[in-house]
Amino acid sequence: MVPEARAAGPAASYPDATASDPAKLGWMVGSPPPADRTLRFDDGSYFQFPAMRWSVSNFRQLMPTVNVSRGLGAPVPLPRALRTDIDAVRFTPIGASAPMTWAESLAANYTDGIVVLHRGRIVYERYAGVLKADGQHGAMSVTKSVTGTLGAMLVAEGRLDPARRVADYVPELAASAFGNATVRQVLDMTTGLQYSEDYADPKAEVWAYSQAGSPLPKPKDYTGPRSYYEYLQTVQPQGQHGEAFAYKTVNSDVLGWVISRVTGRSVAELLSERIWQRLGAEQDAYMTVDSIGTPFAGGGLNTGLRDLARFGEMLRNNGRFRGQQILPKAVVDDIRGGGDKAAFAKAGYELLQGWSYRDMWWVTHNDHGAFMARGVHGQRIYVDPKAEMVIARYASHPVASNAANDPTTLPAFEALARHLMSKPR
Amino acid sequence: MVPEARAAGPAASYPDATASDPAKLGWMVGSPPPADRTLRFDDGSYFQFPAMRWSVSNFRQLMPTVNVSRGLGAPVPLPRALRTDIDAVRFTPIGASAPMTWAESLAANYTDGIVVLHRGRIVYERYAGVLKADGQHGAMSVTKSVTGTLGAMLVAEGRLDPARRVADYVPELAASAFGNATVRQVLDMTTGLQYSEDYADPKAEVWAYSQAGSPLPKPKDYTGPRSYYEYLQTVQPQGQHGEAFAYKTVNSDVLGWVISRVTGRSVAELLSERIWQRLGAEQDAYMTVDSIGTPFAGGGLNTGLRDLARFGEMLRNNGRFRGQQILPKAVVDDIRGGGDKAAFAKAGYELLQGWSYRDMWWVTHNDHGAFMARGVHGQRIYVDPKAEMVIARYASHPVASNAANDPTTLPAFEALARHLMSKPR
Numbered sequence: 001m002v003p004e005a006r007a008a009g010p011a012a013s014y015p016d017a018t019a020s021d022p023a024k025l026g027w028m029v030g031s032p033p034p035a036d037r038t039l040r041f042d043d044g045s046y047f048q049f050p051a052m053r054w055s056v057s058n059f060r061q062l063m064p065t066v067n068v069s070r071g072l073g074a075p076v077p078l079p080r081a082l083r084t085d086i087d088a089v090r091f092t093p094i095g096a097s098a099p100m101t102w103a104e105s106l107a108a109n110y111t112d113g114i115v116v117l118h119r120g121r122i123v124y125e126r127y128a129g130v131l132k133a134d135g136q137h138g139a140m141s142v143t144k145s146v147t148g149t150l151g152a153m154l155v156a157e158g159r160l161d162p163a164r165r166v167a168d169y170v171p172e173l174a175a176s177a178f179g180n181a182t183v184r185q186v187l188d189m190t191t192g193l194q195y196s197e198d199y200a201d202p203k204a205e206v207w208a209y210s211q212a213g214s215p216l217p218k219p220k221d222y223t224g225p226r227s228y229y230e231y232l233q234t235v236q237p238q239g240q241h242g243e244a245f246a247y248k249t250v251n252s253d254v255l256g257w258v259i260s261r262v263t264g265r266s267v268a269e270l271l272s273e274r275i276w277q278r279l280g281a282e283q284d285a286y287m288t289v290d291s292i293g294t295p296f297a298g299g300g301l302n303t304g305l306r307d308l309a310r311f312g313e314m315l316r317n318n319g320r321f322r323g324q325q326i327l328p329k330a331v332v333d334d335i336r337g338g339g340d341k342a343a344f345a346k347a348g349y350e351l352l353q354g355w356s357y358r359d360m361w362w363v364t365h366n367d368h369g370a371f372m373a374r375g376v377h378g379q380r381i382y383v384d385p386k387a388e389m390v391i392a393r394y395a396s397h398p399v400a401s402n403a404a405n406d407p408t409t410l411p412a413f414e415a416l417a418r419h420l421m422s423k424p425r
Numbered sequence: 426m427v428p429e430a431r432a433a434g435p436a437a438s439y440p441d442a443t444a445s446d447p448a449k450l451g452w453m454v455g456s457p458p459p460a461d462r463t464l465r466f467d468d469g470s471y472f473q474f475p476a477m478r479w480s481v482s483n484f485r486q487l488m489p490t491v492n493v494s495r496g497l498g499a500p501v502p503l504p505r506a507l508r509t510d511i512d513a514v515r516f517t518p519i520g521a522s523a524p525m526t527w528a529e530s531l532a533a534n535y536t537d538g539i540v541v542l543h544r545g546r547i548v549y550e551r552y553a554g555v556l557k558a559d560g561q562h563g564a565m566s567v568t569k570s571v572t573g574t575l576g577a578m579l580v581a582e583g584r585l586d587p588a589r590r591v592a593d594y595v596p597e598l599a600a601s602a603f604g605n606a607t608v609r610q611v612l613d614m615t616t617g618l619q620y621s622e623d624y625a626d627p628k629a630e631v632w633a634y635s636q637a638g639s640p641l642p643k644p645k646d647y648t649g650p651r652s653y654y655e656y657l658q659t660v661q662p663q664g665q666h667g668e669a670f671a672y673k674t675v676n677s678d679v680l681g682w683v684i685s686r687v688t689g690r691s692v693a694e695l696l697s698e699r700i701w702q703r704l705g706a707e708q709d710a711y712m713t714v715d716s717i718g719t720p721f722a723g724g725g726l727n728t729g730l731r732d733l734a735r736f737g738e739m740l741r742n743n744g745r746f747r748g749q750q751i752l753p754k755a756v757v758d759d760i761r762g763g764g765d766k767a768a769f770a771k772a773g774y775e776l777l778q779g780w781s782y783r784d785m786w787w788v789t790h791n792d793h794g795a796f797m798a799r800g801v802h803g804q805r806i807y808v809d810p811k812a813e814m815v816i817a818r819y820a821s822h823p824v825a826s827n828a829a830n831d832p833t834t835l836p837a838f839e840a841l842a843r844h845l846m847s848k849p850r
Binding site for chain 1 (some may be wrong): 487559
């Protein structure tokens with residue numbers, strides 16, 4: 001699971017969405033699949049492009065997972081009011097001179113599936129490649145926003161004090177960089193950590209973190225940490241907490257640990273009990289786990305696309321959905337209010353100027369009050385309160401960093417919001 | 426996944442159901458769980474008794490799996506007419522002099538969950554340990570009966586010719602013992618194979634099969650088969666096909682391979698499309714997979730308990746359920762008609778005299794026409810057409826072989842059938 005990066009890497013040439021279509025390429029089809037279409041977890045072949053376009057819809061076939069139960073009741077279908085005018089919506093990609101249509105943006109972003117809700121109704125829904133309405137796709141770092149939402153929920157309920165130190169909740173972290181960070185600093189990722197997620201650097205800490213969290217057996221001479229929790233205790237400080245936003249997955253897993261200590265539930269269990277069972281979800285979700293069963297709170301969630309849209313719609317409605325207050329309104333107020341803009345600016349995201357990060361959500365501070373969950377390779381939840389619009393998107397863009405698809409994503413979402421506001425149905 | 430054996434092994438002393446209750450022992454509870462309550466897949470700790478009592482309800486947290494989708498529609502709850510008189514039903518265990526009550530049999534059999542349907546209504550339902558109504562449990566070799574049912578379905582539909590040789594469908598198996606066996610011999614496990622499932626014998630072929638099918642990385646010097654399919658091609662003949670019943674898991678995986686070739690679907694996909702999506706199932710099921718994504722057709726199915734009962738109820742109704750003919754009646758006729766009793770007798774099951782094996786079902790040939798799916802450690806589907814009764818049971822008996830629990834299982838099921846017939850409600 002690859003993290004968000006601040007800017008796109010060096011330009012590389014990849015086959016386009018059609019040429020890399022995982023359904024056409026036929027990964028893992030056949031009994032057995034052909035050797036050059038067989039993907040294995042342990043040799044890493046599953047996550048090379050374009051094979052990863054299959055894998056992001058099939059993580060559970062590659063690694064152990066834990067269920068996020070929807071419960072046993074009837075799903076509550078989202079109302080449908082499909083529109084045919086959306087494909088023609090035009091926008092100009094950031095940095096481009098020629099406009100692009102919404103329909104064209106789907107392929108540009110290697111979209112695997114996208115659902116648009118307007119005023120709570122599905123107005124647009126598309127699937128491509130191997131993702132279907134009854135499948136599940138990796139949410140990648142959108143998981144962080146879900147974990148952050150659970151954290152904000154516990155804060156709103158008074159069960160978690162954002163001003164307290166992490167070590168007060170998880171004493172095992174006292175000697176780590178997290179020990180004297182506040183829960184708020186973790187929620188907003190303003191901790192000062194010696195931890196690099198630069199995948200281009202073979203010495204980056206993210207590699208050791210990945211190995212610690214991998215469910216695969218360790219080499220015989222391995223002496224490092226053997227779980228997410230063991231790794232988190234080794235993170236060293238760098239700089240001061242609270243000064244700058246620094247997007248690091250380990251914060252989300254520390255939050256997951258705090259949440260589990262406070263509630264006696266794993267993140268997967270809490271997500272099921274408090275949210276998934278109350279959304280009328282169509283499908284169980286699931287989370288990948290490490291070798292001792294800890295859900296990957298920083299990136300392990302997989303869901304059906306419509307269910308991801310349901311989650312966003314619940315937030316758009318200030319936590320209220322299907323006549324129930326699922327989350328306190330204060331949670332959404334806190335997310336929408338955003339985080340420290342000055343701290344965010346220090347992180348230097350060229351395309352996200354004026355934004356902030358709060359409760360593990362990306363807050364645009366645009367005039368629609370939009371906020372966003374972002375996962376590498378193009379995963380998104382986009383909530384636009386003013387336009388009464390929610391977009392859930394799963395994708396498998398060849399470049400991990402969302403900086404690579406933001407130019408054809410952000411203006412597209414904004415253009416669609418304006419279109420729906422100007423032509424409501 | 427441990428196979429059925431013909432007789433119980435040497436008597437051993439195990440903690441009883443209460444002392445080994447996985448909920449009380451607290452496996453995998455806590456963040457992290459205590460070291461002596463942490464179960465890992467790669468060191469085998471997960472399948473030692475009593476830890477395996479947790480694992481059988483949590484296989485997906487230990488290994489990769491593939492979904493068996495229930496679809497996106499509303500579950501159709503089974504009607505409920507719970508009875509309070511069942512716990513007091515008495516029977517005499519085989520080989521015992523003193524009677525036992527039904528309620529006592531639950532603990533004797535290390536029952537994790539049991540559902541009894543009478544005339545299609547739930548009359549009895551119990552869960553113990555860590556299994557809940559919204560959980561999934563390993564069906565173990567009950568999987569074989571599900572795979573066999575799919576095979577019998579394809580036979581009834583004329584898509585699979587039981588008289589043809591396996592190699593006609595899967596040429597890769599031509600040089601193996603399966604090559605000149607008929608599909609019928611595979612369906613009824615009368616193939617002559619050099620393949621031992623004696624877990625007490627370290628040279629038994631089952632160990633090599635387990636290693637081939639394991640999703641874990643192979644040792645560096647490993648040169649053997651790396652998937653179920655690769656292993657199946659190595660099985661050598663022993664004796665003649667068609668002469669004797671010999672219960673060997675590899676037959677089920679060969680059948681799974683044949684099914685996949687004929688239909689272009691994995692067993693998991695076909696099970697979803699043809700059955701699970703049409704049962705009004707409450708939950709998705711799942712199957713464990715090998716390192717190239719092949720579902721374990723011989724033992725990898727995991728389901729909710731009520732859904733397993735639904736499957737049995739559909740068979741009791743001759744393939745008809747919820748107003749739909751889900752399977753041709755000919756499938757159930759063929760199972761109920763049973764297999765070759767003389768061939769079965771040669772296998773020497775002391776407690777199952779007069780039985781036969783057909784389409785991977787155990788047929789009692791008793792005066793109720795009962796037939797049964799059996800999985801190690803106590804898994805069962807029991808269909809009693811005359812009593813209009815279906816029992817689905819998940820268990821975690823310390824002894825793999827069902828010979829260890831048949832004495833407190835078979836007479837209990839028969840006594841309950843008589844009770845329900847004599848006192849219908």
